[in-house]
Amino acid sequence: MKLAEQTIDFIRDWYQSKDYIALHEPRFNSIEKELMLDCIDSTYVSSVGKYVDQFERMTENFTEAKRAVVTVNGTSAIHVILELLGAGPGTEVLTQSLSFIATANAISYTGAEPVFIDVDLSTLGLSPDAVKDFLEEYTELRDDGYTYNKESQNRIVACVPMHTFGHPARIDELVKICEKYNILVVEDAAESLGSTRNGIHTGIFGVAGALSYNGNKIVTTGGGGAIITNNLNIGARLKHITTTAKIPHPWEFYHDEIGYNYRMPNINAALGCAQMSKLDIFLKDKRELASHYKDFFKNSSAQFVDEPANCCSNFWLNAIILESKEQRDYFLKEMNDMKVMVRPIWKLLSTLPMYTHCSRQDLSNSEWLEDRVVNLPSSVRITNK
Numbered sequence: 001m002k003l004a005e006q007t008i009d010f011i012r013d014w015y016q017s018k019d020y021i022a023l024h025e026p027r028f029n030s031i032e033k034e035l036m037l038d039c040i041d042s043t044y045v046s047s048v049g050k051y052v053d054q055f056e057r058m059t060e061n062f063t064e065a066k067r068a069v070v071t072v073n074g075t076s077a078i079h080v081i082l083e084l085l086g087a088g089p090g091t092e093v094l095t096q097s098l099s100f101i102a103t104a105n106a107i108s109y110t111g112a113e114p115v116f117i118d119v120d121l122s123t124l125g126l127s128p129d130a131v132k133d134f135l136e137e138y139t140e141l142r143d144d145g146y147t148y149n150k151e152s153q154n155r156i157v158a159c160v161p162m163h164t165f166g167h168p169a170r171i172d173e174l175v176k177i178c179e180k181y182n183i184l185v186v187e188d189a190a191e192s193l194g195s196t197r198n199g200i201h202t203g204i205f206g207v208a209g210a211l212s213y214n215g216n217k218i219v220t221t222g223g224g225g226a227i228i229t230n231n232l233n234i235g236a237r238l239k240h241i242t243t244t245a246k247i248p249h250p251w252e253f254y255h256d257e258i259g260y261n262y263r264m265p266n267i268n269a270a271l272g273c274a275q276m277s278k279l280d281i282f283l284k285d286k287r288e289l290a291s292h293y294k295d296f297f298k299n300s301s302a303q304f305v306d307e308p309a310n311c312c313s314n315f316w317l318n319a320i321i322l323e324s325k326e327q328r329d330y331f332l333k334e335m336n337d338m339k340v341m342v343r344p345i346w347k348l349l350s351t352l353p354m355y356t357h358c359s360r361q362d363l364s365n366s367e368w369l370e371d372r373v374v375n376l377p378s379s380v381r382i383t384n385k
């Protein structure tokens, strides 16, 4: 097929490489080595150290969140936010079926059940229209001020939209609808560091959001994540709970509740500080690649997934929508055979064995996208010098 051949030429030319081309790989240079070495020399490689604090402040400065709490990974960040907000056995959390597994797993860790709702074709993120339809038809706002699922009788505690591939969902509308029903919005912003809607960073529209600093994300700490929030009380509570709920004391161990060891080690934070100092450069390079992909696919049978209106996307992973499942499968095979890594979007979470029993709404858009969306190599172009 011509499309695959031409796409391979385009990608090889962009990366100036005849070798295997990965979907997304990190970029390091002397800054990372310098800070990591300094961290090792200090012996503070573990649960405390200056880089943890510094990286939290850098995350705050970049996102303009009032508080950032770095964690061991993005999944634990979502888990602990939801648990603090009251998600647990006998409750439900609304989310999208078209997401990475972490979104639903983090909900399940609390004991709550996910309810799967459709996404928008324009954002690939949770649809405010679909959420509104679900809330109007299947739930009731009771005298205690909370919203309950009329069928299961469970309270609906939270809603977790995800900003797919870095493209902001219609998060302002989602927050507005959920407010009416007293449902708390927790953003899975794991893929969207650097993405804004109406100039506001993703992750701080709701009560709190989670970022991921995993190896495949735009900025990496090896493994890691962060909670971002504009609510200082919630920020302080989450810092406490993610650091074993220890009351600070020079030598005594006193923990006042069941906390988690979800701290990001200092050595990971050192890597993060170095990476974060280059985020603006990474974003610029990704935007440039996205605009070239967009031009390249303009007159093809593939539709480039562009940033939604009024948004600035980080273009973490570029994506195209192919015409059919058959065309997609052919494209995947041709590209991967030629050592250019492309991959399909996730299988819908509601189809995986542990989630088939969960309630779901109409998922037409999700199902349509599941068959057609392909991610393209999206690493930053600069070399590892």
Ligand SMILES: *Cc1c(COP(=O)(O)O)cnc(C)c1O
Pocket (backbone or CB within 6 Å): 073, 074, 075, 076, 099, 100, 102, 103, 162, 188, 190, 191, 211, 212, 213, 214, 224, 225
């Ligand atoms: C990466 C990612 C996470 C978090 O992943 P961790 O590996 O735990 O940091 C959560 N949700 C989505 C959608 C992601 O892409």
